[in-house]
């Protein structure tokens with residue numbers, strides 16, 4: 576699964592202003608990709624296959640914050656991953672670039688055809704666009720895979736609408752994983768993610784892991800965790816901790832690690848099991 580990342584560029588573009596003007600054609604895969612779960616992994620695999628077939632690099636486009644939060648839909652949009660970790664996971668799967676598009680109310684008003692012309696064609700030079708069969712885009716989510724196909728015919732890019740990867744409870748989705756966490760079902764989250772749920776934050780001297788606002792935490796309770804790796808903007812550093820740590824999620828949503836001598840600093844935590 577893990578591609579040889581050393582030969583790849585691993586670029587992170589924050590917004591279209593970061594995209595080089597002289598960019599060559601490429602394969603584009605689109606969506607939120609929060610957590611980079613097993614469905615996302617398969618989709619990325621299809622995008623990479625298409626890139627190999629066409630001899631082109633692959634860019635993953637993600638939206639931040641979650642569109643549903645920006646447009647005010649009544650949905651759980653708690654984040655399964657920071658943008659930095661999302662990018663690390665995407666690079667580990669083999670994509671060349673990650674482009675983070677700031678999702679604002681103004682951006683949400685772009686019509687599907689405007690998004691395709693202004694973002695996919697003029698800026699990202701899409702030769703192929705790879706999305707899940709349920710992908711929607713553009714004002715009020717009006718664009719579908721069929722819309723993309725129609726626009727692809729006009730602009731000369733190919734479109735792949737990929738069948739959704741399913742588990743026992745239906746198609747894997749970030750929403751499903753957030754639900755597992757809310758129920759304290761770490762095993763369900765792990766099955767859909769393909770790895771334990773991971774939290775990035777700052778460990779205080781008092782043993783609290785302070786995570787960014789809107790981070791998806793499991794239900795209040797006691798868990799076994801492992802201080803695993805921490806993400807900086809472009810690297811993941813392995814921390815030499817193999818022992819499991821006792822993790823408490825308090826009723827007011829704080830994350831307390833029961834460590835004898837917490838080392839303050841950036842830290843990453845894998846949540847392994849319910850205690």
Ligand SMILES: Cc1cc2nc3c(=O)[nH]c(=O)nc-3n(C[C@H](O)[C@H](O)[C@H](O)COP(=O)(O)O)c2cc1C
Pocket residue numbers: 605606607642643646648682683684685686690709710711712713714715716717
């Ligand atoms: C340009 C653009 C505009 C969008 N506008 C809206 C919107 O007005 N309302 C909405 O609920 N979602 C909007 N979305 C979000 C999409 O419907 C969709 O949730 C997002 O692209 C993630 O794709 P997926 O969840 O279908 O994989 C927009 C997306 C894009 C790219």
Ligand SMILES: Nc1ncnc2c1ncn2[C@@H]1O[C@H](COP(=O)(O)OP(=O)(O)OP(=O)(O)O)[C@@H](O)[C@H]1O
Pocket residue numbers: 605606607608609613614615617618705706707708709710737738739740741746747748749750751
């Ligand atoms: N189970 C899946 N199998 C294959 N592709 C998927 C699957 N789920 C989502 N995708 C595709 O992956 C891309 C990113 O998906 P996105 O993160 O927006 O969806 P999601 O996982 O359903 O998230 P959320 O639940 O937050 O809406 C989109 O192109 C989407 O169609």
